[in-house]
Amino acid sequence: MGEKNGKRAQVTIFIIVAIMIVVVILGLIYLMNRGGEAVRPSDLGPRDFIAGCVGDVVRDSVDKMLENGGEILPSQAISYQGNEWGYLCYQADFYQGCYNIHPMLELQIESEIERDTSVGVQSCFNSMREDFENRGYDVKGGATEYSVDLLPGYVKVSLKKDIEISSESGAKSFNDFSLEVVSPIYNLVRVTREIVNSESQFCYFEYNGYMLLYPEYDIRRVDYRDSKMYRVIDRRSGDEFKFAVRSCAFAPGI
Template identity: 30%
Template sequence: MTRKMEERNYYKLKKRETGMNGGVKVSKRGQIAIFVIIAIVIIAVILVIMLYPKIKIITGGTPSPEEFLKSCIVNDVKSSVDLLAKQGGYANPEGFYVYNDQKIKFLCYTNEYYKTCVVQQPMIETHFEQEMDRILEPKARDCLTKLKQEYESRGYSITGNFIDAKTGIEQGKIKVIFNSPLTVTKASTERFNDFEIGIDSKMSDLLAIAQSIVEFESVYGDSETTAYIQYYPDLRIEKIKLSEGTKIYKLSDVITKEEFVFASRSLSWPPGYGVSQ
């Protein structure tokens, strides 16, 4: 009798542990954990959709428009930056100093002695962008034509025209925006208003430092370059003083190897007078 009662009690205990239908009973803590995991997955999917709206599902190994345009123009962007940076931000500088067979734009200049210089370009970064726009626009137009040809060769119908391309120099990158509304159709239709590509660059920092140095040159006739290195540990500055009063500034990033070079002539002294150059 006692043994039968023990067996019934054991059976009742097992039913409570496993549930009435004999299945595995999930604890409340386990249920909460499952709901949390499902919620995280749902949120992750929503974030992908929100943060990457320009990801396009284009089959058959066709690159996205942004990928194609970046691969087409990236080398031209780098070469135009290199050209402008060596010449004070100008493709064809006027008012320059020839140093090592390179025309270097005076960004602050006076031809008089004992006087501080006059700023020649008060908006260095903006002018740099405008020069890049002029250099890159023909190439950007050509890249868009090649994009249309590539898509048409893969069976897509693509309509739209190139309007212009604008360059933007931002912290840590240079971006190129193709203002080119396009409609791409195959199995489905996708519409693009513009295309933006980004290329890693520290040119923004170099141009900001150059602007600051030019301001010091125009007010005080010189600049204390060591102060900048305290705030920009990857920065290297060379200041080359020449006999007739011209100074060549070379600003470079030791990590990216990018460089910006410009000239200044301010508070100069005649040979044999005043302070030593």
């Protein structure tokens, strides 16, 4: 009798262990499948929704600034390898140092980003409103206060807007939607300013020596026609700031 009870106990234990193994396997499969799912907008709160949307809009604009010498579209440029390289320092005459044509480059870029993204930022709030209204909420919004600041290592996006989201169960108010977008653009602009100042004063910038002092940057220069094409690259991120300089150009035939 005791032997039969022992066997039954063993069988019961085996069954319990098998069930536990199956449950664990099913749980892992479920978690793996969830890990591959994209987060839907309706899964996000208003702050997360705006942070994701506005972050993408600002990042796209920062990429334009890096590509076009700090402007949405270069105002004065030279065509090189199928792309327009914006001049930051220019002198039309020969043998003379260039003039810094964008002396307030950092402030200019901040203004350009704000101008380039203002419509996109408002579209983010419109999309958020539509998403919450589709879920049965009532959404009210006030005026938008928006500004951009370049800071070491990131772009600070100051974004204020009174938003009230309500339903039958109650209402919640939101005001501050500020965020930070990681980017080396501030540091790249700082290096660019040093290059432009040197080209303006001395018609030359010792970029090889500069890289020895600051190995986090890779500075490349190509002489094309009577201009210099500069690429200032942040080694860590791979982001680069492109611009052109025409300074102390030699007359043809010399």
